[in-house]
Amino acid sequence: MNEHDAHIEETGSLSERERQVLLYIVEQFVTTATPIGSRTLSKLTDLNLSPASIRNVMADLEERGLIGHPHTSAGRVPTDRGYRYYVDSIMPQVQLSDNEQHFLQSRFEQEVPAAIHELLRTSSHILSRISQQLAIVAAPSLGRGVLQRLELVQVATDKVMVILSIRSGIVKSIVLHIRSEISRQKLDQVGVLLNERLAGLTLAEIRETFVDRMREAEADEAEIIRLFIDSSDRLFSERLETDAVCIDGMMTMTAQPEFDDPGRMRGLIELVENQRVIVHLLDSLSGGQSVTIRIGREINDDTLSDYSLIAAPYRFGQLDGTLSIIGPKRMNYPRMIAIVDYLARLMST
């Protein structure tokens, strides 16, 4: 009911028959990866219509931009809008079977992740395995995270490790390079100072007001405070230093026939290797309350115009992260949505 609507241009309403035909085209194409002809459909459906009638319906659907054909005499293939209509109005809702649910549960209970990146790693691995798509799990955004305690640890003569314990149990650690040596005492003093002034605030608040809050202190321990101020963007950014997103499943996804094309494969590799695109993309979705679906061009990225994305937010303590899959548009939407949804709920516990 918001920007999402931007994708649905007025399609008008379809007759029951048209819905049926579209349904079959999508579902057949999803499983067979080949364009669907009128004959096939006539036999397959329980509509009891001749191929010719089907063709008429198809022509209508094509006029509305829901299906197309790669060349004059090939079968029909859903367009982005076709998939969208299917997802919004035709598709059945499915749930994972009890077996699958239990399996996933047990996989999650198997190991209690101590650090956040272990959670990301296992969940992305599980997600990619069960979905057979590219799985992307983004670490929770720390912006709203409340700083519980900050610790400074001198790890070398010229390095200080800053450890931010965020309520909800996430730890962010950053190593800062210091120019002039600092005594352990002074460091402790600075630590106390920082805790006094920052504990209890969210990282977002800290980042915005850090300079102000440190104002008078600056005189005292000028150098080290200066360093903190200079690094404050990094220190208090909402992103972890390492492994902000975890991607898995390239291998399993490339088993699908669309990846027999080396060009396609290269695109995928570029995507995963850069990550920038993905990080940016997930940021743009982070507002959503439940499962978000983006199909083909709806993802505003040319490299992803042949893919679909299904994302769901999860909660980790009080923080929000995103879990998602990317795969060929030709994916089993009902099932994929069920998987992502279920896994997001599972992670939120």
Add this chain to the structure above:
Amino acid sequence: MNEHDAHIEETGSLSERERQVLLYIVEQFVTTATPIGSRTLSKLTDLNLSPASIRNVMADLEERGLIGHPHTSAGRVPTDRGYRYYVDSIMPQVQLSDNEQHFLQSRFEQEVPAAIHELLRTSSHILSRISQQLAIVAAPSLGRGVLQRLELVQVATDKVMVILSIRSGIVKSIVLHIRSEISRQKLDQVGVLLNERLAGLTLAEIRETFVDRMREAEADEAEIIRLFIDSSDRLFSERLETDAVCIDGMMTMTAQPEFDDPGRMRGLIELVENQRVIVHLLDSLSGGQSVTIRIGREINDDTLSDYSLIAAPYRFGQLDGTLSIIGPKRMNYPRMIAIVDYLARLMST
């Protein structure tokens, strides 16, 4: 002069002419990626020999297993042994141009890495860019690293972060999950205890003797010490928790013609996604003193039989890491060796 020799089966010595021909075959094939015929070679070289004579020489080389042809009537292609002979006995030594050296230097000086993984990331990125191959940089092995100081930080009610400061400025941090709460005081006591008993030892020593060293202490703080003992393999392993190796350059490497084959591409993706193979592989090389070259089947791994590997050790403080590239056997060996060698030296400073 050791296991390396295993690859050189007695090839006998080649006449000057044979060396020349092999040289040209390798270098031509490296640049053109197509088999080399006798005609081409006759024109190209300054040997002033007719195609027929060249063919004789080629036949000899083939008998010795240095070259082969994909099918009866194709040009010649170097075999693994051919490359090996070329690398060992024919290949010129080259150096990077001053320009390139300066460029690399400036790239390294540009940013002083605070944490080790930043160093890995930048260096693997630089290496992949300049070599156009897959760059793999492994973090230094911590086994010989001397524990300078160990810090315990409670980061949540049920989590303790253990920070190991290794001499040479590497930091390894692990989050442990604790079952029953522990007071800050007790934690500090344990910290002091651990430092007393472990500081100054290498991680390898600690790992081996940890249980012994903790023996009497166990009674005192049974639970928490127990936890440390159970986790000691992880805590004191020679590998970092995250980002133990950093891989870059898939994208640039796949521009090469060998990767027009989707199967090949999948193999590569599998390799990079698993990393296990690579980690294991680099471990097996870590003894070397200088540049190590493995060609095709010399790498004992079927998935890598079409690739070559060039690796060099670097020193970080007192610790040894490995920096390497993997690419099609058809690579510019002299240049690649120069790059890897130079970069390893550069990193060691």
Add this chain to the structure above:
DNA sequence: ATTAGCACTCCTTTAGGGAGAGTGCTACCT
């Protein structure tokens, strides 16, 4: 020892010719 010549092999490219699948249109049926 080197070279010229020649037959032969094998790959690659090109062209052509069904076969198959599917469409779009028109005429016809109910």
Add this chain to the structure above:
DNA sequence: AGGTAGCACTCTCCCTAAAGGAGTGCTAAT
């Protein structure tokens, strides 16, 4: 009017054949 049957047409895909090209291996001559 909606549904159906028929039919011509259009593509793709796959197979085959043929020509072209590159390169070898052998032999005989220099």
